[in-house]
Amino acid sequence: xxxxxxxxxxxxxxxxxxxxxxxxxxxAPRALVWRAFTDASLYAKWMGPAEFPMTxxxxxxxxxxxxxxxxxxxxxxxxxxxxxxxxxxxxLVYVDTGDTPSRITITFTEEKDGRTRVAFHARMxxxxxxDEILASGWTEGMxxxxxxxxxxxxxLV
Amino acid sequence: MSDRLSLTxxxxxxxxxxxxxxxxxxxxxxxxxxxxxxxxxxxAVSKHLKVLEAAGLVxxxxxxxxxxxxxxxxxxxxxIVWTSEFQRLWDERFARLDAVLKGEQRPARxxxxxxxxxx
Numbered sequence: 001x002x003x004x005x006x007x008x009x010x011x012x013x014x015x016x017x018x019x020x021x022x023x024x025x026x027x028a029p030r031a032l033v034w035r036a037f038t039d040a041s042l043y044a045k046w047m048g049p050a051e052f053p054m055t056x057x058x059x060x061x062x063x064x065x066x067x068x069x070x071x072x073x074x075x076x077x078x079x080x081x082x083x084x085x086x087x088x089x090x091x092l093v094y095v096d097t098g099d100t101p102s103r104i105t106i107t108f109t110e111e112k113d114g115r116t117r118v119a120f121h122a123r124m125x126x127x128x129x130x131d132e133i134l135a136s137g138w139t140e141g142m143x144x145x146x147x148x149x150x151x152x153x154x155x156l157v
Numbered sequence: 158m159s160d161r162l163s164l165t166x167x168x169x170x171x172x173x174x175x176x177x178x179x180x181x182x183x184x185x186x187x188x189x190x191x192x193x194x195x196x197x198x199x200x201a202v203s204k205h206l207k208v209l210e211a212a213g214l215v216x217x218x219x220x221x222x223x224x225x226x227x228x229x230x231x232x233x234x235x236x237i238v239w240t241s242e243f244q245r246l247w248d249e250r251f252a253r254l255d256a257v258l259k260g261e262q263r264p265a266r267x268x269x270x271x272x273x274x275x276x
Binding site for chain 1: 163166167169170172239240243244247248250251253254255256257258259261262
């Protein structure tokens with residue numbers, strides 16, 4: 001699948017040393033946007049690098065319920081976490097328990113013309129962790145390359 | 158991340174300092190002019206200006222008895238470069254999400270036309 005044309009329609013702000021806030025409006029009703037964030041079959045379609053789709057997407061959508069996302073094979077990159085608050089279709093709170101722990105709050109707000117505004121707010125335990133997450137823009141592409149390399153290596157031995 | 162960038166992030170992390178920068182973005186100002194619309198004292202504004210100055214975001218000059226502050230764009234550009242890759246990552250995800258949302262709405266409309274509700 002060719003990557004879709006990207007128009008920078010999001011706004012990114014850094015409310016404090018330990019926070020990141022990204023906001024974006026979507027042309028879809030709130031109930032559907034909520035589903036795209038919480039239904040494993042839909043979430044797997046858009047999360048993660050286009051050239052490297054999710055291979056495992058498990059979502060136990062309830063407070064205390066776990067989620068696990070994986071890219072690549074058994075040695076691939078994993079993102080585990082736990083849901084804290086599930087207030088459909090308005091608010092979703094979870095903790096990312098992976099390499100860089102963070103608490104994510106996603107707020108879904110209805111707009112005019114049937115649009116939905118999504119506010120993705122991340123809070124990290126320290127400034128260092130926040131900067132690391134910001135740096136993920138640079139490192140995620142690298143991760144994908146490494147995982148592809150992992151998959152390729154056995155065939156070369 | 159460079160120390161210079163850390164200083165910039167620290168300086169930008171405070172909402173009052175961001176308001177000061179927004180004001181300075183419209184033109185040079187004195188401490189008095191900066192303090193007027195803010196609910197804080199002139200000495201408090203001076204403190205914030207020192208932090209902004211240390212981060213290279215503000216430059217100050219003396220003219221007779223008045224001291225002017227003006228915005229410097231360089232460090233802001235560094236921050237934009239640093240965060241733009243992260244934003245690009247999310248913009249790519251969101252563009253794919255746009256496609257997913259569009260795809261999900263098509264069958265719903267067809268069902269509605271056929272006189273059947275959603276499953």
